[in-house]
Amino acid sequence: MPQRPLVRPGTRMLNHIELSYAPGERRLAKLLLQGLGFRVLDPQTDDRPANLGPAATPFLIVYIDPAEGDVFDNVIYASEALADQWRFEQAMRERLTNDAALAELHDAYCSAHARMPQAMTHFGIAYPSGEEVEAALERIAKTPELEGRVTLSRVYRPGEPGSVDDRVIQAFVYTDVFSTNLLFGGQQIELQVRLDGA
Numbered sequence: 001m002p003q004r005p006l007v008r009p010g011t012r013m014l015n016h017i018e019l020s021y022a023p024g025e026r027r028l029a030k031l032l033l034q035g036l037g038f039r040v041l042d043p044q045t046d047d048r049p050a051n052l053g054p055a056a057t058p059f060l061i062v063y064i065d066p067a068e069g070d071v072f073d074n075v076i077y078a079s080e081a082l083a084d085q086w087r088f089e090q091a092m093r094e095r096l097t098n099d100a101a102l103a104e105l106h107d108a109y110c111s112a113h114a115r116m117p118q119a120m121t122h123f124g125i126a127y128p129s130g131e132e133v134e135a136a137l138e139r140i141a142k143t144p145e146l147e148g149r150v151t152l153s154r155v156y157r158p159g160e161p162g163s164v165d166d167r168v169i170q171a172f173v174y175t176d177v178f179s180t181n182l183l184f185g186g187q188q189i190e191l192q193v194r195l196d197g198a
């Protein structure tokens with residue numbers, strides 16, 4: 001049995017994130033994850049590395065660090081929403097279409113991410129530099145398939161308007177292409193660079 005390549009063996013650390021996307025949107029989810037700068041392996045179409053278990057087939061395997069190959073730590077998995085989730089999502093979408101007051105509340109909730117991204121729920125990914133964060137935002141903005149499906153924040157640098165902490169550069173991507181929970185609520189991702197030294 002090969003040794004698990006833990007950087008910090010025995011410590012507790014963030015391990016993986018599990019996302020779902022809508023039926024038929026596997027390619028779109030892959031495009032956004034690649035736009036964020038991750039390496040995406042699709043076991044359904046790509047060569048399967050030896051360390052990929054048999055249960056991996058439904059999932060996109062997303063290496064947050066493109067140079068790494070660990071399939072357990074520092075990874076994201078993304079798979080199609082299962083029937084129970086999707087039926088609920090469709091029922092909610094239909095209700096939103098027919099209930100103006102509910103739709104207004106939904107719009108207010110979604111648009112709050114653009115107004116105050118730091119205060120809304122999200123998961124955060126560490127990036128090596130502000131330039132890489134800007135490059136990710138630019139890749140996403142220039143992907144035509146993602147138009148209307150993502151909201152990109154500005155890049156918050158220390159001392160600039162909206163910056164909340166001088167120790168970090170932050171930017172945010174809000175999307176309904178994938179989510180750790182329900183897609184109609186959307187998912188926000190923080191792209192963060194630490195400036196407080198090693």
Ligand SMILES: [Fe+2]
Pocket residue numbers: 118122124190
């Ligand atoms: Fe955050």
